[in-house]
Each structure stands twice: as structure tokens, then as C-alpha cells.
Amino acid sequence: DCLGTPIVYSPVKADLTGNIKKIRAVYDSNPTKFKTLQNILEVEKEMHGSAWPKTGATLALMWLKRGLKFILVLLQSLSDGERDEEHPNLIRVNAMKAYEIALKKYHGWMLQKLFMVSVHVSTDLLKALEKGKVVKEEESIEKIRQFLSRVTPILDAIYEMYIKMNAELSYKA
Secondary structure, three states, X not given: OOOOOHHHHXXXXXXXXXXXXXXXXXXXXXXXXXXXXXXXXXXXXXXXXXXXXXXXXXXXXXXHHHHHHHHXXXXXXXXXXXXXXXXXXXXXXXXXXXXXXXXXXXXXXXXXXXXXXXXXXXXXXXXXXXXXXXXXXHHXXXXXXHHHHHHHHHHHHHHHHHHHOOOOOOOOO
């Protein structure tokens, strides 16, 4: 919601929330059986056989982790002080870096072009993250760093799990 124009970023939000709903639905179907994300992947691997990991919550989590990596790289870039010299309050430079690292290799030509257009509709993310409250930039950056220190190890563990289980797919969407 903080990234800017809703019409531009609503497909991204819909994709992220759709993937969360798919994973949650599997968990909710049997919380004891699907206690962890790894349990979900293991059960789906057994259930779907050769179709795995191209199905179910396994596929949803794969795309969710990529979207989350995009967000984390964007926030890390912001907290590292990377800025557009001409437009220091906009996130274009940070979003481009995050896209290059987290998503571009998984997107076909059309999605890459759509992203290039959307990144030009930027916002002052720090201001948006504070929901209009007047907060010093240093305070916002510190909150981002705290968030990153908590979330990055979790996302790293999910990436490691996908590597160990040979669940990572490299096809383009």
C-alpha cells in the first residue's frame, strides 16, 4: 500500500495476498499436519509427485518469497542510503535494484516492461511508511533496519529450504 499509486501496484498486492491465501488455506485444512512451511512442502511433494513443485502452496510460497525478497532488497537499499540524486525522496533507484536482484530473471518480456512503466510512478516511501506522521528520516530508517534484522533470517531460511528440497523453479512468468 505504501508503494504509491494503487492502480499501478494493485496487481502486485493481489499477487502477494493471493499467494498468502493459498498457503493459509493449506495450513487451515490441517494445522497439525501442516505445522510448518517445510511440512507443507514435504506433504505436497509426496501428494503431487512429478507435478511438484509446480503446484499448490509450494508454488505460492515460491512466488511469495520472491515478492518478499523484492521488498527486503528495496528496504535494504533505502536503509543503505541509496538515492536518486535528482529525486532523493523517490524510490525508483531502490525499486530498480530490488527488481534486478529479486524478480527480473523470473519475468518474461511483458512483465519486465510493465515493471519499468510502474517504477516511474513512485512515491516518498519513508513518508508513506509513517502514514503521514512527521518522523525524522533517521527514525524511519532505524525502524526499517530493525524490521530487516528480524525478517531477513526467516526469508533466508525459506530460500535455503527450497534449495535443499530442490523446489526452486526458474521458468519465466
